[in-house]
Amino acid sequence: MSDSPIAVETHGPELRHHFADVEQQRDAASLGMWLFLATEVMFFGGMFCAYLVYRYWHFHEFAAGSRSLDIYLGTINTAVLICSSLTVALGVRAAQMGKQKLLVVYLLLTLVFGLTFLGIKGKEWYDKYEEHHIPGASFNADDIVKEYPQIPINQQYEQTFFSMYFAMTGLHALHMIIGVGLFTVLLYLALKGRYSANYYTPIENAGLYWHFVDIVWIYLFPLLYLIDRKPLK
Amino acid sequence: MATAAITQERQNYLNQSYGIKSWLLTTDHKRIALLYLASITFFFFIGGFFALLIRLELLTPAGDLVLADTYNKLFSMHGQVMIFFFLIPSIPAVLGNFLVPLMIGAKDLAFPRINLLSWYLYIIAGLMYIHCMLTGGVDTGWTFYTPFSTAFSNTKVVEAGLAIFVAGFSSILTGLNFVVTIHRMRAPGMTWTRLPLFIWAHYATSIIQLLGTPVLAVTLVLVVLERAFHLGIFDPSRGGDPLLFQHLFWFYSHPAVYIMILPAMGVVTEIVPCFSRKRVFGYSFVAMSSIAIAVLGFLVWAHHMFVAGISLYSAMVFSMLSYLVAVPSAIKVFNWTATMYKGSITFSTPMLYAFGFIGLFTMGGLTGLFLACLGIDPHVHDTYFVIAHFHYIMVGGAVMGYLGGMHFWWPKISGRLYPEGWGRLAALIVFVGFNLTFFPQFILGYLGMPRRYWDYSHSPEFQVLNVLSTAGASVLGVGYVLPMVYFLWSMRYGKLAPDNPWNAAGLEWQTTSPPPTFNFEETPVVNFEAYDYEHIPEPEVAVER
């Protein structure tokens, strides 16, 4: 692929031949990943737009619905994801330094945190199911209405809050599952010694993806769980 | 610039390997472009078939050819197939894929495997949509408006929505590939201001594909969730707003029309200087206007919703912004005409399409201004005036640009010359057929004929214009079939093409026709400006017939 016989660069098999050098390949992969994250911003953005509109229209129902979510589980989950972002960052660092075993440890820890998040989310969803807060035929928000004797809560509008809750956390969870899948593959390849200080681009870019999913949750947490937690008079 | 000796035996991307696996597993951007060419042509004829049935039904005022429900499916699927499976991919996935690496002096796109994935996603989406069509179709209008699509339609809304969702990802990945390629893979010396304006146009298009398509994707997800799980997001009885769907839908679908037109503008900007033997007038204006269209195009979407129930104040804002977005388009028209002024014009087939584009796009664009006016829109919204407006831009504009580009670069792509006489004839037939089809529709709309109506027996006076329109459609159909025939013919019997039959500027013409798999024998080094026509002699071959 190199035309001049002078520039004989010893490179690994990872260099794809339409690139002039590893540097160009790395820069291309990085830009590509950031552009993909930009598309994800817009993807989630559409749901944030719907949330914004309906929170503006039905604030009391949104506040009431928000209170019915478990703030402890939500906060713990936020902490879990932040821990996972730390392990991702430390994993990339381990790869940069060529420390293969350490990389494997951090990838594993990331997976543990990711699965923990999904487990807690599953529990939350199950609680909603038990409380009849899943939109549809069996939706029943009498318990929420009872909490707000002075404010008329429209149960139909309350469904809209929960529709947005499930749609947004569902889309987020789907991205987490994809992330877990990605990191499982990375773990497998790392165990086979695929990554080194010279080549760790997939780790870096998958890390960017994981951090992005964390950032989405950083916004979802206050928007869904903390709409109005002021003590009721 | 040398017209090298043509040896049929020379290795190029077409004869480098044979067999179906070498095509279906290729990562060569040029082969992928041809895969797309075949696929989008297939869908073009499906969409055209629906159009034919629509025009046949409208020959008579009574609804006597198909049932009303069937008619709803016909116009819905005509729109979705033509937009998502033909127009959106067309120029970027065929000409863009083929030419972007060549024009910037690269060996391939940045991510060749993702390029192939784009095509497979398109095919999967296409198969899903075909299945949807065969098992009941969709009747919601191409726009999937709620609550009809979410709560009342009995057709395959979920399937159509998911198919378009997948097609959207194909589009996103193509845009991603182009942006990274243009940023990172330019040959030495190919600075931003030396790039062909075709590249600028595709860069702008890719921005829209990247940032707009995801919103359509999530909107379709919401529709599917609502329909499948009865969530109530767009259900007024549960506090939802049907207009929210429209806001989210048009946030993508308005910029989508710029995805469809910007590449065609890029094509015209390559054709016009070549056949005027003059450099483009106002290079930086053309480049910046492409970016301006891409950005401003995101600010105007609610002009599709003026009579839907949005607030008057926001309608005023969107109306003013819509006038603004016309400005960069108009700038381009001035640039093309100024390029031609005092040029040495050749009326080759590509140039005929370029002329057609400039005239018809201008008409379509100007009628858009009428629609942007809050006083006029309520009268012509949802009439044939709107249909004529967007067909002037999408067919008179985008399709003409596509055909012009196919003719201009056919020698490069296939290594053969198409028969120029037939080319010019087909271009004229397309132009005449197009105007006969769609000009009467402006009048029909102005007179009040509503769109999406299968029966107009309340106004039988509309029949004459409808008959003219259908007659035009038949002529237009002939015009479309002709290039298919002679392009295929040329692949076997056409004259072998030299490297640069048009003596055009641009790196793609510096390599062989067809190019070798890795595009260039040696990585080109660029030390000349784009459109350097002062220093390129007139071509001796090709156009004299």
Added chain:
Amino acid sequence: MSERILSSKLYIGIWATLMCLTVITAVVSFVDLGPFNTVVALVIATIKASLVVLFFMHVRYTHERMTKVVIVAAFFFLLLLLALSMADYTTRFLA
């Protein structure tokens, strides 16, 4: 890319900040700040997101200008979607 390798102390420091901010945002939500509850929550979320972007995603130390352009562009267009949509919703039922 030859990006510098950041110290693990820095990462842990950022992590600790993020954890504190998480606790703070949860606790503050119980305090009555009137309309400012939402503002405070979003400001804290934005600070947290910025820390992740700048440090965990290395944007603070990158030489790549395009990275920052892409980030700004994404949020700019998101803002367009939210702002112009709300322009309709906030003016629909006036008078």
